[in-house]
Amino acid sequence: GIQVEQSPPDLILQEGANSTLRCNFSDSVNNLQWFHQNPWGQLINLFYIPSGTKQNGRLSATTVATERYSLLYISSSQTTDSGVYFCAVEPVNTGFQKLVFGTGTRLLVSP
């Protein structure tokens, strides 16, 4: 099945710093989403981005589907950005719809 790898696995930032999280996937996808899992365990949908670039406030994401990767940019990080960031993809041509999650990047933003 499709492999979804995220890097780095852990990231520690000072408040105000910028960061880039990466998601590589091993096969073509119909869908790619970025999620933030907050300390309470909730999965917050950040972006639905099968291709192209989107921005939402301090966050932006770019997916280059032909090269099988996606990047999530966090600018001017805040302590509330702490948590785990997951990339999830929906493989093409499996015959069924489902999301396959990466292993996540654990982010800690310190004041």
Added chain:
Amino acid sequence: EPEVTQTPSHQVTQMGQEVILRCVPISNHLYFYWYRQILGQKVEFLVSFYNNEISEKSEIFDDQFSVERPDGSNFTLKIRSTKLEDSAMYFCASDLLGGGYTFGSGTRLTVV
């Protein structure tokens, strides 16, 4: 913005007991899912449901698990005889097709 609602948020159960986790997907969505996340691990697909039947299930989704959409709005996951290793966060999700998946806030199941 429409939400996927899950109840309860936290459930504690004795090993061997049956549990039912409940979800109300977004009303015009067509595909429904359950995912599971064991503490500290990644989110894993359990089952997808479309047109009132299971469309795909993972190896995790064995005979102890079942899903139902009894009344056109609720979507339930039943675990017949819980084991310690069933302790996890269970997420319900729904999808319209092509617009992205929306996840509920999860039910934390603790089996003691």
